[in-house]
Every structure is written in C-alpha cells, then in structure tokens.
Amino acid sequence: xxxxxxxxxxxxxxxxxxxxxxxxxxxxxxxxxxxxxxxxxxxxxxxxxxxxxxxxxxxxxxxxxxxxxxxxxxxxxxxxxxxxxxxxxxxxxxxxxxxxxxxxxxxxxxxxxxxxxxxxxxxxxxxxxxxxxxxxxxxxxxxxxxxxxxxxxxxxxxxxxxxxxxxxxxxxxxxxxxx
Amino acid sequence: xxxxxxxxxxxxxxxxxxxxxxxxxxxxxxxxxxxxxxxxxxxxxxxxxxxxxxxxxxxxxxxxxxxxxxxxxxxxxxxxxxxxxxxxxxxxxxxxxxxxxxxxxxxxxxxxxxxxxxxxxxxxxxxxxxxxxxxxxxxxxxxxxxxxxxxxxxxxxxxxxxxxxxxxxxxxxxxxxxxxxxxxxxxxxxxxxxxxxxxxxxxxxxxxxxxxxxxxxxxxxxxxxxxxxxxxxxxxxxxxxxxxxxxxxxxxxxxxxxxxxxxxxxxxxxxxxxxxxxxxxxxxxxxxxxxxxxxxxxxxxxxxxxxxxxxxxxxxxxxxxxxxxxxxxxxxxxxxxxxxxxxxxxxxxxxxxxxxxxxxxxxxxxxxxxxxxxxxxxxxxxxxxxxxxxxxxxxxxxxxxxxxxxxxxxxxxxxxxxxxxxxxxxxxxxxxx
Numbered sequence: 001x002x003x004x005x006x007x008x009x010x011x012x013x014x015x016x017x018x019x020x021x022x023x024x025x026x027x028x029x030x031x032x033x034x035x036x037x038x039x040x041x042x043x044x045x046x047x048x049x050x051x052x053x054x055x056x057x058x059x060x061x062x063x064x065x066x067x068x069x070x071x072x073x074x075x076x077x078x079x080x081x082x083x084x085x086x087x088x089x090x091x092x093x094x095x096x097x098x099x100x101x102x103x104x105x106x107x108x109x110x111x112x113x114x115x116x117x118x119x120x121x122x123x124x125x126x127x128x129x130x131x132x133x134x135x136x137x138x139x140x141x142x143x144x145x146x147x148x149x150x151x152x153x154x155x156x157x158x159x160x161x162x163x164x165x166x167x168x169x170x171x172x173x174x175x176x177x178x179x
Numbered sequence: 180x181x182x183x184x185x186x187x188x189x190x191x192x193x194x195x196x197x198x199x200x201x202x203x204x205x206x207x208x209x210x211x212x213x214x215x216x217x218x219x220x221x222x223x224x225x226x227x228x229x230x231x232x233x234x235x236x237x238x239x240x241x242x243x244x245x246x247x248x249x250x251x252x253x254x255x256x257x258x259x260x261x262x263x264x265x266x267x268x269x270x271x272x273x274x275x276x277x278x279x280x281x282x283x284x285x286x287x288x289x290x291x292x293x294x295x296x297x298x299x300x301x302x303x304x305x306x307x308x309x310x311x312x313x314x315x316x317x318x319x320x321x322x323x324x325x326x327x328x329x330x331x332x333x334x335x336x337x338x339x340x341x342x343x344x345x346x347x348x349x350x351x352x353x354x355x356x357x358x359x360x361x362x363x364x365x366x367x368x369x370x371x372x373x374x375x376x377x378x379x380x381x382x383x384x385x386x387x388x389x390x391x392x393x394x395x396x397x398x399x400x401x402x403x404x405x406x407x408x409x410x411x412x413x414x415x416x417x418x419x420x421x422x423x424x425x426x427x428x429x430x431x432x433x434x435x436x437x438x439x440x441x442x443x444x445x446x447x448x449x450x451x452x453x454x455x456x457x458x459x460x461x462x463x464x465x466x467x468x469x470x471x472x473x474x475x476x477x478x479x480x481x482x483x484x485x486x487x488x489x490x491x492x493x494x495x496x497x498x499x500x501x502x503x504x505x506x507x508x509x510x511x512x513x514x515x516x517x518x519x520x521x522x523x524x525x526x527x528x529x530x531x532x533x534x535x536x537x538x539x540x541x542x543x544x545x546x547x548x549x550x551x552x553x554x555x556x557x558x559x560x561x562x563x564x565x566x567x568x569x570x571x572x573x574x575x576x577x578x579x580x581x582x583x584x585x586x587x588x589x590x591x592x593x594x595x596x597x598x599x600x601x602x603x604x605x606x607x608x609x610x611x612x
Contacts, residue, residue, distance in 0.1 A: 082488075082492075082493075082514075117557065118532075118537060118557065119493070119514065119516060119530070119532070119537065119559075120473065120486070120516040120517040120530050120559050120560070121384055121385070121559065121560070121603075121604065122384070122385060122428050122429045122442065122472050122473045122486075122517065123470065123472055123473060123486050123493055123516045123517070125384070125398075125405065125426055125428050125429075125442075125472070126426060126428070126442060126444070126449035126470040126471075126472040127470065128426075129425060129426045129444045129448075129449055130448065130449070130470060133444075133447075133448065151425070152403075152404050152405075152425075152426075153405070153425075153426050154382065154400070155382075155384075157382035157384065157400070158382065163578070164557070164575075164578060
C-alpha cells in the first residue's frame with residue numbers, strides 16, 4: 001500500500017509540509033507556528049462540522065482528508081525540541097481527527113513519529129516512538145479504539161525538510177497521521 | 180596534506196538480489212588532514228619482483244599509506260630515497276641513518292607455484308642496524324591489498340607493541356539524498372573494496388559487528404517498520420531476529436557473540452532487552468517509563484552502558500548484564516548519548532552537546548576526564564578502532580555527511596567520503612583473525 005501524498009499549490013504552507021514525494025517544486029517551508037496553523041483553519045467547531053461518513057463506497061472524488069478546506073486536511077502535529085509532549089495548539093487538530101476516526105468504519109491510521117537531525121540516531125528513533133505513542137494515547141483518550149491506530153517511528157531518517165536550519169528542524173519534529 | 184587516493188570500488192554481486200545493479204560505481208576518497216607531529220620517520224622501499232612476479236599492486240605504497248594513516252608514522256617520500264634495496268645484504272644502513280630514518284622496510288615478491296605470491300619483507304632498526312622482523316606473507320593474486328595491510332599490521336605491532344588495524348573493515352550507511360535508496364556497505368579500513376551488504380528504499384540504521392567480524396546486525400525499515408536483522412557476510416544469509424510492535428533498534432553483540440542487546444518498545448516505551456541468540460530467549464534488562472536505548476557492552480561482558488532520559492535529559496547510565504538498578508555515569512552537560520567502551524575498557528566515547536554543538540567526547544569509564552575528539556557541529560556515531568588508538572565518527576562537510584577518523588595519539592585526522600551522497604553511521608570491525 002502506498003502512502004497517500006497531497007500537493008495543493010493553492011495552499012503554500014500545507015503544500016510544503018505535505019510535499020514529500022511530490023514532483024512539484026515546494027515553496028520555501030515556513031515554520032509552523034501555532035498562530036499560523038490556527039489562522040489557516042476555518043473557524044467554528046471542527047467536530048460538529050464533520051458530516052457523517054458516506055459509507056464504504058466513496059462517491060466524492062475528493063474526500064474530506066484530501067480537501068484543503070476540510071479541517072481534516074492538516075494531518076501533522078509538530079513538537080518542541082527533545083520532547084514528546086503534545087503542544088496545546090495541536091489539541092483541536094487531534095480531536096477533529098479523533099472524531100473522524102471514531103465515526104468512520106474501516107478507517108485505520110498510521111502515526112509516524114519523526115525528529116530533527118540533532119542528537120544521536122537511535123535516541124531519535126526512540127524519541128519518534130514516544131511522540132507517536134503520545135499521539136496514540138491522546139486519540140485513545142478521545143475514544144478512538146486502539147486497533148484503529150498504528151504508531152511507528154522513523155526517528156530522524158525521514159525528514160520532511162532535509163536541510164540544516166531551525167526552520168527545517170521545526171518542520172521535522174512531527175507526527176504524521178497517515179490514513 | 181597528503182595526496183588523495185581515489186579508487187573505483189569493485190562492483191559487488193548483490194548477495195540478496197537487491198536492486199543494486201543500476202547503482203553507479205562508488206568512488207571512495209580518503210583525505211588525510213592535519214599535522215603529523217611526533218610521527219616516527221620510516222622508509223618503506225618499493226618491493227622488488229623476482230622470478231617473473233608481476234603483482235598488480237604496489238605493495239610498499241599500500242604499506243606506507245597505512246602507516247601514515249595511523250598518525251604514528253611519517254613514511255619517507257619515494258623521491259627522496261637514494262637507494263632502493265630489496266634484501267638485507269643490499270642495505271647500506273649508514274645511508275638511512277644520514278636520511279634520519281628510524282626504521283626501514285624492504286621486501287620482494289615472488290610467484291608461488293600454486294598461483295598467487297609470497298611476499299618476503301624485513302623490518303630494520305636504522306640506528307642499530309638490527310633486524311626487527313622478518314616474515315613472509317602469502318597471498319592470492321586478488322588478495323594482494325589485504326596482504327599489504329597484514330604486512331603493515333605486523334610492522335605497526337612490532338614498532339608500537341599494539342595490534343595494527345589496517346586489515347580491518349568499516350561498515351557504514353550511504354544514501355544519495357532523500358529520494359534515493361539507502362545502502363549498508365562495508366569497506367577496508369582505508370576505504371577501498373567497498374561492497375554493498377544490503378540496499379533498500381527504506382531507512383537502514385545502526386550496523387553492529389559480531390565479535391568474530393563475520394556478521395553484521397542492523398536495523399532495516401524494509402517492512403515499513405523497524406526490524407533487526409543479523410546477516411552473515413560471507414554467505415549473505417540473514418535472519419530477522421526482532422520485529423515486535425514499536426521500535427526494534429540499537430543492536431549490540433555481546434563480547435562472546437552469544438547475545439544481542441537491543442532496544443524494543445513493544446511493552447509501551449523504549450527499554451533495553453537482551454536476546455540469547457542460541458535459545459532465542461528474550462530478557463528485559465531495563466524497565467522505565469523514560470527512553471532507554473543505545474546499549475553497549477563492557478569488554479568483559481559484565482555490564483552495559485546505555486542512554487536514558489529518565490533524569491529529564493539524555494545521559495549515560497550503566498547496568499549489570501544480569502539486570503538490576505542502573506547507575507548514572509555522566510553528569511556534565513545536558514546531552515550525552517550513544518556511549519561505547521574502548522576495547523580495553525578504560526574509556527568511553529559518546530556524543531555530547533555543548534554550546535549547541537554535538538561532538539564526540541572521550542571520558543574515563545565513570546564519565547570524568549572529558550576530552551573532545553571531534554570539532555564539528557553535528558558529529559555522531561563514534562566507533563573505536565579495535566586497537567583503541569583511533570575513533571571513527573560521522574560528521575558534516577558543506578552540509579554533506581562524511582566519515583572522519585581521528586588517531587588518539589596525534590592531531591592528524593582523515594576523512595572518508597563518497598564523491599556523491601551521504602555517508603554515516605560508521606562501525607569499525609573487530610580484529611580479523
């Protein structure tokens with residue numbers, strides 16, 4: 001099974017974040033500050049806006065997960081340096097996904113933990129594991145059955161942005177929800 | 180600066196039918212940088228060929244390059260040699276005394292009736308004129324480079340009293356960027372004869388040698404999740420020894436080769452486990468809600484050091500191989516990780532952070548007497564040479580990952596790099612017996 005990749009040039013920041021594997025030239029990545037991420041989300045109650053799943057047969061060519069206007073479009077949680085603590089700014093995003101995963105039959109999600117390049121590789125693999133584990137525990141606490149979640153860690157081996165800079169490091173300290 | 184040696188690596192027949200056929204031949208470069216203060220002058224005279232021998236390798240050149248790389252010797256440039264004797268009776272020792280040499284190596288190559296060559300060589304003490312070492316090394320036609328390394332090892336051991344490491348090998352991981360394949364490779368200690376052991380579109384990490392140097396353990400994500408493999412280098416046969424839920428990482432063979440320490444998070448968070456390779460019994464060595472990883476055995480196998488952030492920041496801890504309470508080893512700095520023991524157990528090397536820079540530091544076994552070994556910003560994966568006189572580690576040059584080796588006895592260091600792509604995670608093999 002191939003990992004879904006998304007690339008919508010109309011939303012430069014999200015495109016840059018999700019561009020791994022995409023042929024398009026990404027715009028220069030931005031540091032994903034909480035304010036920026038908040039500003040990009042439509043206002044209102046995320047969970048309430050999610051329609052009931054359409055059933056097992058997808059009729060829409062663009063699912064909620066692929067629609068840049070959907071609150072489910074953003075699937076990345078960012079972390080501070082050398083910590084697996086989920087930032088408060090990510091709670092809303094995770095609750096939105098928790099509600100969707102909970103309500104949607106048959107859906108399962110890989111939680112891919114990543115770190116920046118600083119420090120040792122094996123420690124970072126363990127840190128990525130802790131981050132994926134933290135996201136899993138959050139989602140389970142929100143009611144998601146654990147069997148729908150598959151946490152794993154890539155450590156620093158799969159950077160979203162492979163350069164050496166504060167900005168790249170911020171983009172690389174993440175957990176990606178991969179549906 | 181010494182001249183660079185560039186060699187096109189031998190194309191290697193993939194052991195695992197992995198997709199290496201399209202790979203371009205990797206060029207490995209070794210560059211020796213820094214001064215060679217206090218290095219002993221030695222003359223390695225070009226070896227003679229007798230009885231129609233036509234070796235396809237300049238053996239004395241390889242021997243001299245090995246000795247220079249150790250940081251302990253300064254071989255005489257050939258153009259300064261006034262005579263090129265091959266046998267003891269042809270040596271005029273006074274000439275070499277006038278040229279201020281400490282030692283002199285001469286030799287000759289003769290064909291063997293069964294194929295291959297006999298290489299006779301002689302090490303002389305120039306001051307006394309005394310013969311220090313006379314030996315003959317046999318070699319196949321293809322094995323001449325290894326034979327030259329063994330001659331260099333014998334000379335090094337005779338003059339320093341420590342085993343030479345020129346006939347050892349180095350495992351490392353390469354990639355040519357984020358979209359490209361990752362390969363685990365093994366090369367001679369001088370960077371030549373690089374071979375691909377396994378290659379994958381997914382990450383490969385953490386190569387670790389078995390004590391007999393016949394096997395490598397490593398972590399591969401080829402199943403879309405980390406798993407630990409042990410691979411026999413001669414046959415290419417391999418076995419997946421750990422693929423539990425969560426991470427499977429940091430394999431480390433015990434000094435007797437019977438056990439493999441590793442990090443697993445199958446029970447909720449990363450802890451150290453020990454797998455008995457014969458019985459397949461898995462024992463949990465640490466049990467803490469923090470990260471425990473990067474286990475490394477003491478040379479006598481009685482204890483292990485590992486990295487843990489149980490105190491809030493990554494530090495080095497020590498635990499008995501039988502388990503029990505872990506003792507904290509490092510207290511200086513707020514990031515100490517990936518420790519390993521010197522072959523004689525008298526020192527540790529690890530990665531430390533100071534002023535935002537990650538560097539390799541050597542300490543005593545209790546974490547004291549810190550001495551920086553590297554001078555980069557993102558240095559990692561330090562590995563002792565099996566005689567304990569050199570440390571190889573990964574560093575960055577112009578944003579690219581390269582390997583660097585630093586002799587502990589002098590300031591000279593050399594870099595091994597591929598002409599393209601990243602090289603990282605070096606692991607120096609044990610002595611090849």
